[in-house]
Structures are given as structure tokens and as C-alpha cells.
Amino acid sequence: MNAVFEKLLGSIEKIANNPTAKANKLKSICDLLAGSLSGYDWVGFYLVDSEKRDELILGPFSGEPTEHIRIKFGQGICGQAAEKEDTIIIDDVGKESNYLSCNIRVKSEIVLPLFKNGKIVGELDIDSHQPARFKEPDNNFLKRVADVVSRIF
Ligand code: SME
DSSP states (O other): OOHHHHHHHHHHHHHHHSSSOHHHHHHHHHHHHHHHSTTOOEEEEEEEOTTTSSEEEEEEEESSOOSOSEEETTSHHHHHHHHHTSOEEESOGGGOSSOOOSOTTOOEEEEEEEEETTEEEEEEEEEESSTTOOOHHHHHHHHHHHHHHHTTO
């Protein structure tokens, strides 16, 4: 992993260990990622509704507000990633039929599930105004971020 990613991961581990509320930690991580990496234009968390279990609720985020506050499993990229319990990377959102747009400037997206005790508890969702922004180095870095973030839940 490159030095920038290593440094960010260290900062994220520190945030995760802060004695502050979960929402504060998640928001700090969004702000750090969005403020540090070019093309990370919207960074946010969706949390699995603990009662319904098949619906995501928008959590802390950094970037423009989105109308997608609740997303059912299966709907859009986020809902598909939740259903599959797997990472989804979209190089060109314009080619997706099952996609929820929150900003016409978004060109590519990555969604990583977060697990706690083997169960999906949320997702890290990142949108980019650049096409095909999320390549192997970013994906490896973000998997490690997701592992650290899972410990906050
Ligand atoms: N594009 C996502 C919706 C969430 S917004 O990007 C913040 C989707 O298709 O699920």
C-alpha cells in the first residue's frame, strides 16, 4: 500500500479508537477520506436498519446531501451490495439500470459492506465525478478501511 494510504489508515485507526460516539467517528472518517483523496467526491455510510434488516438508512456522510435516505436491499448499487454481502465497483454508472442517482456529476462508485460478527451492519459508499475512479490500490485500501470501521459497530 502506498504511503498516503498507510498514513490515512493510521489516522482512521486513531479515529476508531477515540472515546467518542460512533456517529462522530464515522463522520470524521468520511471527512478525512473526502478531504484527502482526489475524486472521492461523496463519502458516506449506510447502516442496516436493525429492526427491518432489509433496509439501509443513510448515516454520516461528507459531500452533497442525497435524497436516498432509505434504500431497500436489492435497490440501486447500495441495495445490491447489501443483498450480495459483497463489494460492488461501478466504472460507469450511466450503464447501470439498477442505480439510484443522487447527483448527475457522479460517474463511478464503490460500495463495501461492513460486517460485525459475520453479519452485515452497514456499508461504506463512495461516489466519484471521475469515471472508473476505483482501481485495485484504492480497493485494497478501502477493504482495510472497512475492516477498521467494522470494529466501531
Ligand atoms: N448511488 C447509490 C445511492 C446512494 S448515493 O450514491 C449517495 C445507489 O445506486 O445505491
